[in-house]
Amino acid sequence: MPRKRARDEAELDVSHLQQDEQRKDNPLQSRLRNMWQFASFMQYVFLFGKIVKIDESIDMDEFEDICLNPDRSSRLTDIGLALLKYVSSHRGLTPEIFDEYTRRQYLAKAPLRNPFGEEEEPNHFADFDVFTKVKVLHQLSTWTLGNAERIRAQMLEKDSEQTQWRIEPFGWDSEDRTYFLLDDDRLYRRTDALIPSTPVKAAKTKSKPKAKPRARGTRASKRIRLSENFDESEDDQDPPVQGTPADGEEQSDPAEDDFDGMKWECIAVTMDEYQDFLESIRRSRDRNEKSLHRSILESVIPILEKRAEAQRQKVLRQQREYENLQKLATAKRSSRLADKQERQREAEEAAIAEQKRRADLEMAHKEQRRQEQMEEVSKIA
Template sequence: MEIPEDLEITLQEIRSQWEFASICQFLNLFYNAVGLESFDTDEFETDLVTGKSNANIIKLQMKLLKSLTGLNNILLDNYQNLIIKEYKKHNLDCSITEKLDFFDLPIREKIMILYNLCEWQFENADNFRARITEEDQQTWRVDPIGYDQKGNKYWLFDDNRLYKELPEVIAKPKPRKGKRRHRRDTTENLSNSPAMKQNRWQLVCLTSEDWNNFPKQFENSKYQIEKDFYEFVTTYIIPKVLDALKSKEKKRRLQEAIVHRKRSSRIQMKEIEKFEKERKAELERLRKEEELKIKREEEKRRKEEERLRQIQLERERRIKEREEKIRLKEEQKQKEREEQMLREMRCRRNEEGPGINGEPFEFKCICNNNEIDIEHNEVPLIVCEQCNVWMHIPCLAMKLLRFTEQPLLLYEDDIEDWKRILFICPRCKAKELNIDYDKVINKKKRGRPKLSEEEIQRKKQENSENKKQIRKRRKITDENGVVFIINDGISNSDTSASNSNNIILDSNDQPIKLSKYKLKKLEETPEEKAERERLKQERKELRRKLRLEKKLQLKLERREQRRKERLERKEQEKLQKKMEREKLRQEKKEKLQMEKLIEKMKKRNLVVFGPVGPDGQPPLLVPNQLRQHRPKVKKQSLSKDNDQLLGNNYNSISSSVTTSVLSEGSV
């Protein structure tokens, strides 16, 4: 930070320009708002004077431009053009031209450009003000801290530099008072005026030595105003400024020591070690945070993958299910077709009856009839699928219906159904249960007196003779108008006897085959027919009801199932949510602990570096603390005494400051 002597003149020039102090004050307060990591007046000054590190100046200009314009593509080859544009926007001539670079300009012009860039930030009110705090805005408006008898004003800024402003020769607005807009409008006109060219602005205090020497000139002053100023400066300002300068110097030396790895005193080494330790801890913390972040991201990625995999699995499952359904349906259809074919085959076989083409067959009905006359048989027959024994359908139906206690109702459509079923005879079924069917049935009939073979033969003959006697010839017309002529005996419950005796002729007296049931249908009275229809309807209704009930039951079952599934799903979701909440709580706890740790670290840092912030920014706190002790500026009319004392040399505000200083001094 040492400056060669040949640059001393430039340095003096910078320090005698109040715009430079303004830039420094602005950046000390708002470096964060314009996007800089830090700002140091000394470094800035060195950069400007020596021109060694133009990079910092360019960076500063770019940041100011970015904050001003909001543009993102500010580059090395266009930022100076943007400055020219900003000047045009404000109707001002810019010193930068196509031939003249910023760094070719005299130092005064450079400072003017930087000053304007800072000043214009406030025009971009919405954008810029959003980034600064109310407190910052108030700190920005600085008053002089005091006056001397010659009318010089003394200004203290956040970089702990004290400037002196000599009294004005012609009327000129003060640099830090009043409305900024007004001042900006006039400074441009005044910047080249002779008044401004005089060195009315001087840097008075920079180093600790300067600060120690400065108040001596007022120590023995006979003027009250200077006595008060001396009192104020030595009591409030100097201790705090010296503290800040000391800690800054300490930090600077510490950093130098770290850079050069100097073997300095034992205490310094200890401090370095401590600093290193803190730095390592900070690094470790950052590393851990990074690790945690990576872990979390990994977890997130894994979860997402799992989710996608689940979706894929679910889709595959659905496709499989659908295929399975189609397959089952197809199988069902095939089965039905086969079933249908089998039914048709059975029907054909039962319809054709036994003994086709003279093949041998076995007939043994449960009515104990072992013989059958195929030629004249009218009773529908069925064959057992297992033992191939033929039986009367009505006998089987009667047997079946007797057990269900239903009236015997056997019509043609029922017969058609019978012919199609997969029929296993009662004997075969009994055999499966190791029961001899005939034995069991005959046992039941044991109560009846058994007739001898002769008696049976005789009874048969009697019956047939009886029937022959009452045989009648009847005419019946069916619904299609076909006339049948029937030779019939009287209605007889003994079917075996009547079967063979029925002879039915058509209208041409040709004998035809007509089933007993068809015959019955033909002969029935209208009342009987109505009754039959009614019963048929009832059965239909019953079947329909049963079907409906079954459907309803199925529906209810399905609904119940769905309800259960829904409940299960809800339960699962609840569990998952609970787990997530638990996890979130854990994370929050960890974060809180981490924050506490950081807070602790920061506190320790502060102990090491004094008023310097943990990030190495300049000691902003000092001037704010000063403000608390600085007397408040009151706008009040002057008393006559004060007027006399001050000789009307100052405006009302400066007088009121003095008044306050006075009153505080007397206390």
């Protein structure tokens, strides 16, 4: 895989088609898939889910369905409880006290991100929107990694360097955006935050008279001075240092900046979405996009084809089972009809036989009476 190129090299290449078209999925699903916590948590489940006793039947598609289906939201509490049991030293944790003991973990380790509140009665996890629930599950999963030795000791495959826990970039595009392929076989893209240019101060000149110090500026004036090359003698107030708030500005909530300003997107899930993405970079002359195109064709498409074939076979198998059930139901119905007809035939035959028996008996009685009459006549004669 070629190395990441310089930005000036990327500008010489043909940029690929935009992949930001509106998805066919509903907005809730798209927003959920574009959460980095959502992808990170499911990668955690793939690696460590068995260790923390999360239901092994939960894969990415199942977890996504649980998140999007309100009727199944209780499963999220079960997952959170499994994580909390691994993090907390309290024994006997139950769903009834999940909110309280999860809040205690937040107050001790991440009070600024605490969604459970500080009132006597904690906010209920069941009342959170699905995005907050995913963030809580992701945070709990992160805390389980606080003791890596404990997890490493329980893993079947020993990895002393934890190299199997790392996710390396899968490729880059012409805009130097980074692509990742996680164990759910979904393609993700990370766009790094733009680095603001640092203003260059002009050199001091002795010939220029020293200006009178300016009054302390407002936040707006400071932002203006960041983009202009003022002489140091004209401004005795240094601009705010990158990464620190200016005077009078409030610090941003760490919960809102927990991805360092980067953007996370889910680019492709289905075969059709992969094909659309491949088509967008198929004619690119950018060497990174050529490598990305080749890597997807060689590493991802065969897996998706096998999965599609397995899914097709599963659908055919389910269809055959359904048809067999239909045939069995039809056969049972036909059998019931045949049994009914057989019973009717037997009843009719029995009725005819009974009628014949009675007729024969009547004839026998008549013949007997006739014989008796003839005997009486012969005696008289």
